[in-house]
Amino acid sequence: MSKSVVIYGGGIAGATLATQLSKHANVKLVSSLDYFEVPMAMPRVAVQPDYVHQAVMPFHSFLKGVDFIHGKLERFTGEVGHVIGVDGAEHMLEADISILATGSRFPSELIRPTSGSTKERHAAFKSTHSAIESAQKILLVGGGPVGVEMAGEITERFPQKSVVLVESSGEILKGTSRKTANHAVKVLQQRGVRFMLGERVLSPAPSSSLKAEAGQAKLSSGEVVDYDLIIWCVGGKPNTDYMQQDFAHLLDTRGYIAVEDTFQMKGKSSVFVLGDIAGIDEVKKALYVRGHVKTVTHNVLQILKNPQAKLKSYKPKTNDNMMVVTLGSQTGVSDVPPIGTVKASWFTRMAKAKTMLVPMYRKALGAAAKA
Secondary structure, three states: OOOEEEEEOOOHHHHHHHHHHOOOOEEEEEEOEOEEEOHHHHHHHHHOHHHHHHHEEEHHHOOOOEEEEEEEEEEEOOOOEEEEEOOOOEEEEOOOEEEEOOOEEOOOOOOOOOOEOHHHHHHHHHHHHHHHHHOOEEEEEOOOHHHHHHHHHHHHHOOOOEEEEEEOOOOOOOOOOHHHHHHHHHHHHHOOOEEEEOOOEEEOOOOOOOOOOOEEEEEOOOOEEEEOEEEEOOOOEEOOHHHHHHHHHHEOOOOOEOEOOOOEEOOEEEEEEOHHHEOOOOOOOHHHHHHHHHHHHHHHHHHHHOOOOOOOOOOOOOOOOOEEEEOOOOOEEEEEOOOEEEOOHHHHHHHHHOOOOHHHHHHHOOOOOOO
16 A cells, blocks of 8 residues: 555544545544544533543544544645644655545534543543533523534433523524424423523633533623523634645635535645535535545545546535434434424434434444443
8 A cells, every 4th residue: 555645633524534545545644632522422421421431432442554643733735734743743744645624623622622632531521511510500602403402411411400592693503494493492492491592692702611600691682691600512613724824715714625526625636625624515514524525535545546537526415404403312303304304202312312323433433332
């Protein structure tokens, strides 16, 4: 295997690609975290911290035949990736194919830390659980899937707690139908969750801290919400700062990277971009990443065999309402085109809520099942 591939980012896209491409090329994986985490499981692990042993997998436990570099991509020139390791060492990485899958960065370290170790992630979930357990008034900021599913997990596990969810837009769960979103609201309202839509939190500022500290949130309407714990569940921004020096012209106003329909970066046939950072016309949903990975895997293998090979195009999932929303471990609501809204608890439980997709990802990555 004389051909080489460097993958920047160890999330769903990066870890899956590393697993698949390592059979065909010399693969290096660069990540600021030393583990893969099933992102959908975060709300579950926050209330059931022992589940962290299933949902968080150290790369060394399953990445066979892949050279892992624990560090951060500081600059990408198109040919060279300048990486600073956690030990301070500098790496100048070149390869036949470079793949950018650096994902999003979030205000809250709970959703996804910017750096760290498996041990630190375990400790963070334990601390989060303690904070949730000790708080009586919990304020969730953000009405996307993370905020809604967090509300579902907390109210199922701790039904006596007061939960308020604030969302700056006039609706929750953008990216799915209003019928599906309204059903989620109805279920959570029956559990006592208070929704405050069209409200922005003016203070405090977003923070990664998850200590149970009493405070007051001042909203754009002038209303004040008391809380013992505030959890920021707002959406992320593309993690593409390493493009600024050499490829700022390929970044749109939001920071997404311009790509061809083959996922090749504009003007760079040997560079692929996928996942949250790809500038394609579809809502950023984890369930779409599987299609990204499938297309990129095919195209990379084709190029490794023949640089002039015809590549597959990807058709963005524009205006697709597909979404599976859990509201705890036993229920939820799904939108499954062309069927539409599925309110049956058993369906969402089997599709996602029971395991939060952890066994599926462990199997896909070749990680042994945990007892």
